[in-house]
Amino acid sequence: MSTGGTEVAPPADPIDVVLGRDGIYRSCAEEMPLSRAELVWRAVRSHRETNDAYDRYCVRQGLPDQDDPELPLDRVPLLPTVLFKRDPALVLSKGGTPPLTDTTSSGTLGTVSTVPRCDATLMRFFGTVAIGDREILGSETFDRAVFNVGPTIHDAPNLWIAMVMAGVGVIMPSRSYLDEERLLAEELARDLQRDGRDRNVLLVGPPPLLLDLARVAAQDTRLRLGPGSQVLTIGGWKRRGGEMVEKAAFRSLMADAFGLERDDQVRDTYNMVELNSVLFECAHHALHVPPWLAAMARDPRTLAVLPSGAGGLLSFLDPTAVSYPCFILTDDFGSVRYDAHCACGMAGDTVTIERRVNRVESRGCALKLDVEGRSS
Secondary structure (H helix, E strand, O other), rough: EEEOEEEOOOOHHHHHHHHHOOHHHOOOHHHHHOOHHHHHHHHHHHHHHHHHHHHHHHHOOOOOOOOOOOHHHHHHOOEHHHHHHHHHHOOOOOOOOOOOOOEEEEOOOOOOEEEOOOHHHHHHHHHHHHHHHHHHOOHHHHEEEEEEOOOOOOOOOOHHHHHHHHHHHHHHOEEEEEOOOEHHHHHHHHHHHOOOOOOOOEEEOOHHHHHHHHHHHHOOOOOOOOOOOEEEEOOOOOOHHHOOHHHHHHHHHHHHHHHOEEEHHEEEEEEOOOOOOOOEEEEOOOOOOOOOOOEEEEEOOOOOOOOOOOOEEEEEEEOOOOOOEEEEEEEEEEEEEEEEOOOOOEEEEEEEEEEEEOOOOOOOHHHHHHHHOOOO
């Protein structure tokens, strides 16, 4: 549209306005351009308009065609993660501008999830990373370097965890110290000696690889980190679940091995390939739900939303994704505390992850969407 020869830019999407705000985790609801519920329902409407299979699924679930912001968020039809393993084409929404990137899970349980992401979806994801890094971890990108002991896009071009770290490398200086499955401990020790003494370091990787590195660090003082450094876990134990260390013991082990002053310098994150936002752990080890994301624990038998603190299957309603409906029923068992007042000073929802369930009873919703997506 033009007026007198001057191009008028389209208004910014409200979710992009939210992601561009400073101090969003500590903002009160009145300061948000739209409420969390409004952001989610806008996303539902967009995906119904651009994804015929999801629209038919919504109809079958009894969701009204017209917008009703008063509807509770537990009415949003969920996609079980198994659907991304069975037929990823069904989840593709046409709102995303090509090219699309197929991001994949590791497939350690035998099947791979594939999630189509457009550039806008990817950029919003990395926006959630930058916000959490700044507001939860409390870092500034200019004063530290990232040392990555996870997989890289060189070894696994479409693997989600590798793409995440590649994107982090755009936000802040980073290097990788994993060659396929071989940990490059000597190279890391050398670079820490050269570059890690005068700046803070963020050491990032999956827990089992950090555990391997910690065993080396316990015998090699060159791997000690500076006083303002942090260790951040991403991903899970996967094939090495038999080596899993209890969280408090893991933090203590990391702090001792890398010469950190406090165990609050060891933090966790929560994400999966199907989810387009990252949850970061604060200094008091609470996983904080971003203010644009809705998290709920559900009864495994009925999928009814459970009260605050009760354990069930975790589900997420994420309005940041454009190229697929990011309304996910996970395979993770945990709890959500609503409107919690954390000792770190932030108020809002927090999530506790308890365990991964082996088999999810999704009440046939994957099959329903499969059938409806193929019907005319």
